[in-house]
Amino acid sequence: MSVDTTAPAAVIEAVNISKSFGPVPVLFSVSMDVRPGEVHALIGENGAGKSTLMKILSGFHDPTSGQIRLDGKQTDLPPNGGAEKLGVVLIHQELNLAEQMTVEENVFLGRELKSNGFLDKAAMQATVRKYLDEIGLHISPTDRISDLTIAQKQMVEIVKAVSRNARILIMDEPTAVLTEEETQVFFRQVEKLKESGVGIVFVSHKLNEVKEIADRVTILRDGQWIDTRASSDLTPDMMAQMMVGRELSDLYPPMDEADVDAELVLEVQNLCAPSVNNVSFSLRKGEILGFSGLIGSGRTAVFEAICGLAPIEAGTIRLFGRDTGPMTVAEARDLGLAYLTKDRKEKGLLLDKKMRPNLTLFALPKFVRNFGLDSKAEEDALNRAIRRFDVRARDKEITVGKLSGGNQQKLLLAKIMECDPKIVIIDEPTRGIDVGTKQQIYHFIAALAAEGVSVVVISSEMPEIIGICHRVVVMREGHITGVLTGDHINENEIMRYAAGLKREELH
Amino acid sequence: MMTASDDTAAKSAKRSSIDFKTIGPAVALLILCIIGFLLNPAFISEGNLTNLLTRSAFIGIIAVGATFVITAGGIDLSVGSMAAAISGVMIIIMNNAIETMGSGVPTVLLGCGLAIVLGIGAGWVNGTLTTKGKIEAFIVTLGTMGIYRSLVTYFADGGTLSLNFDIRGTYRPVYYDTFLGLPFPVWVFIAVAICGWLLLNRTAFGRYCTAIGSNEAVARYSAINVDRVKTLTYVIQGLCVSFATIIYVPRLGSASASTGVLWELEAIAAVIIGGTVLKGGYGRVGGTILGALILTTIGNILNFTDVISNYLNGTMQGLIIIVAVFLQRSDWKLGKSK
Known part of the structure; x- marks a missing residue:
């Protein structure tokens, strides 16, 4: 030391x-x-x-x-x-600013300067301007937070901290x-x-x-x-x-070579959608395709558009060799295409419900017999899922919100897999979960690919992309800037494409 | 700090409060009945009980529909006005059909069929404006509430629409006759309740309603056609209003601007007293039935005794609603222990 x-x-x-x-x-x-x-x-x-x-x-x-x-x-x-x-000031990742108020109002929130019982705007603005100048930030104290860039907002948080x-x-x-x-x-x-x-x-x-x-x-x-x-x-x-x-090889499963001659299961041409600009790529049977890039680079938006969660503005999608128009989520599911959200608490699971209704919600039509739900089939599915995905709950009747993040993620994975998709898109497969569960999820993804399921992994964690993907697509600002294979899949290369330092001419 | 024993304590408290939620309304109804009996033994006479059940059928049937809307995270304030408007149109059409169809069963069937079409249509309008129009349900149904109410006033020209006397004779048994000892409206109530319970608890549609009310984003990501399911809940509500109207019209044989006033509040109250969560995600048809019975029973007891003025019916109902919701707060036991 x-x-x-x-x-x-x-x-x-x-x-x-x-x-x-x-x-x-x-x-x-x-x-x-x-x-x-x-x-x-x-x-x-x-x-x-x-x-x-x-x-x-x-x-x-x-x-x-x-x-x-x-x-x-x-x-x-x-x-x-x-x-x-x-x-001692903690600046949270999700910034703590009142979006509709001005910079000055935010900095002085809760300890406003007053004179004669009224707000002393002039004095507060002068103080904030002094701090902004000191730190070299070229915004005005009267700017609204909602008009600032994320970086500027962050600096306002820092000014707020410094002013205290x-x-x-x-x-x-x-x-x-x-x-x-x-x-x-x-x-x-x-x-x-x-x-x-x-x-x-x-x-x-x-x-x-x-x-x-x-x-x-x-x-x-x-x-x-x-x-x-x-x-x-x-x-x-x-x-x-x-x-x-430990050696990273412990964490990641051994990789099967990608079969470069396997049939194409998904071909996307010139896709345009909200925050997606002219994106084209293809996916083969049994392939694990990584999508890397900075947060907000449009990775999630691409697949939300393909899976019917966001409108498609232009472009064609071929699924198993057939053109599909814009699909609803249910149509995509029925064709074997499923998207697993990165936001498991807000979009993935009903936190106030038990495991069973959560597990079967996505594939619910499968559990309908004579117009009613077959609760025995649901129960069987839950038992199978608990075994297959190693979901650990003290009690099967527990509400899902009480499960740990790792177990929630496994349940969410089980929920999506309940409809037996042939293509599964997993957005941030290991966000906020422990190393042991991560390893299980990586092995699970590898096993799926070995069975012939095609997997898209969207991830902000570089080691994970490098560790489990056959091929990596890098996005920046809604465009695909590069596609990496083999030895080119490394942190440096990905970063250079993600940061816009390097760009492949595609097509 | 949370130790293992705290954890179990918290869990058992949770258990008992869930149990309380389920049996609470039943216990409340039982207590009310005992009070009613003590105040006046005639309360449990067959005549009174039948009357009580028949009276609760209107609100009860509408409240079953409201259970779906509320479980899926919506609200429908227009049901009372909708019932009034449907009654009015039914009466006008049946009166006008006498010339061509006579005053027999076909005319009544025409009126009933029309009521069902109108109910479904009105529900579809509420649902579509809420989902496709992306206007909050509260605003949409507040608007349609005013529209339907003023329509019936307009049709009645400010007065009362009366059903032709001959048709009244044909239609009368629908409210006044009994089958196996129970009045017809009660049978309709029972049928609606059973269908509603099956639909909410035993079908994919019911599960979808619950999921949407619990978290709409999760529902959308789970391949549920959220707009369609939500619209359907309003259609079911409209259909329930039609049924209630069909059994209501022969009772008085008339409709006016005061028909169905405050039914929406009574229906919502019945749903909430029954344990359905107002913000959605958890619905109980059985509880709703009990809720409707509780509300009618309060009015009935007040009619029967002089202890409290009958004019305070609204006060008693209001108190019961507030107390019921207070007892249902899932954390009230935990809150006390801390």
Whole structure:
């Protein structure tokens, strides 16, 4: 370990923090400290406990054991954002701004300046303008939040934090939704904050960025503290290795070679739809086709249009060699095409219902006998699904909202597979689930492909795309910018296409 | 902090509150009956009970339809006005048909057939404006409520539309005659209730209604034709209003601007008292039936005694609705224990 002994004292320090939710332990005696004027990156896989640690550091969760020290003194952080008063601010990934209000109103929300009982607009605007100038953000205090870009909104959040004299700024994947250029602007502003002595905790899955911006890096894996090191001692590869803690080949199933002569099951030509621009690609029987790209690049939109969830503006779709017009979701299902949403809580499962109605909802016509539902067939299907997908529930009568994320995801997968699709599109197959379940899902996808089912995997997690896909389509701003096969499927190549640095001339 | 024992406690509390939800309305009805009997033993006379069941048939039948609309996340405020408008048109058409068809059964059948077509049509309009027009159900049905109500006033020229005396003779048995000891309206009520229960609990359509009310996006992603199912719930509601109207018209043989006033509120109240969730996703036809019976029983008891003025019927019904919903809050036991 190369911890600099001459470093300034930490502003905030988490000491031997453990946290359990009910019977489920999430963090095991994790320690981390943040010094003034440093960027401390927190990395780890999904489910490693990063969010939990961030929420404990900012008072949104109480630790089950261990302590938080602020300026060396043990402190119980006040809950629900009260820690802001102590200078500790968490910026959530889904930003917390009132969209219809102006920049100035947002920055001063809840502590407006007043004179004689009325709002002192002039003083507030002047203050906000000063902060905006300092940080180098060219917007006006009277701009409405809804008119700003995501990057600008993020900066407004930071201005809001700074205006509250934040000493520690905790940011959850601030760059996830930023373009390359926006990220660079963001980093310049982070540098300025550092100079003014603010300590920054920064969570990111983009390891190159971590290398670029962080002073120190803390790695978590499965709730355990793995290491804290100066980022100059680490390479992105080493970070990945420490995050995963094992050879990646353990996580991903062995890959069958793709059969390049297999029949085409889906051919899409010049598809145009909302946020989809002239997209063409094809899918073969038994193939696992990855769709990569930044968030908002149109990957989901392509398949929502194909599966009847969004209108198609132009283009042709050939399914098993036959032209299909625009289909409804039910027609797509009946032809063997199913889409599994990435938003399992809002679009995938009825959280207040039990497992059985959830499982059979998508394939419900299959369970109709003499105009009525065959509840015995449904029950049998549930038992089969629980075995096949290893869904673990204390009780079959539990409402689905009480299942863990991993079990919800397995149930959602079971729900889609209940109609025996020949082509299945899985959007973010492992979002927010633990490593063990991830591995099960990867093996399941590989097994499906081996049986001759064609699988499209849309994912923002690069290792997953690289680990399980035969071929990778990269999208940017509604266009396909590249199609990668074999050795070309690697993080660098994908990133260059996704960021628009490289572009294939297709056709 | 949540320990294992907390967890079980929470679970058993949840169990008992679900049980309470299911049997609650039945217990409430039983208590009301006992109170009714204690206040006046004549309450359980055959005549009174039959009367009570017949009276509850109108609201009950409409409320079965409302159970579908509400379970699928909608609301229909137009049912009372719709019943009035359908009654009015039925009476006009039957009166005018006498010349060509006489005053026998064919004319009555014509009137009934027309009522069914009108009910289905009115429901389809409500449903289509809500789904294809993407206007909130509350607004759409508030609008059609006003339209139907003013139409009946217009048809009656501000007064009362009366059914021709001869047809009244032919049509009368539909309300007043009995079959196996039960009045005809009660049989219609029972038939509608059984069909409604089967449809909601035993068919894919019922499951779709529940899914849409629970989360419309999930339903759409699960290959459910959300617009069609929602429209159908309004059509079912319209059909139920037709049935209620068909058995209502022979009772008085007339329709006016005051026909069916506040039926929509009584129907919604019956649904909610029965345990269906107002925001959708959970519906109980059996509960709705009990809810309708509870509402009618309150009125009946007030008629029977002098303890509370009959004019306070609305107050009693209002109190029962509020208390019922309060008891159904799924967290009321947990809330107390904390």
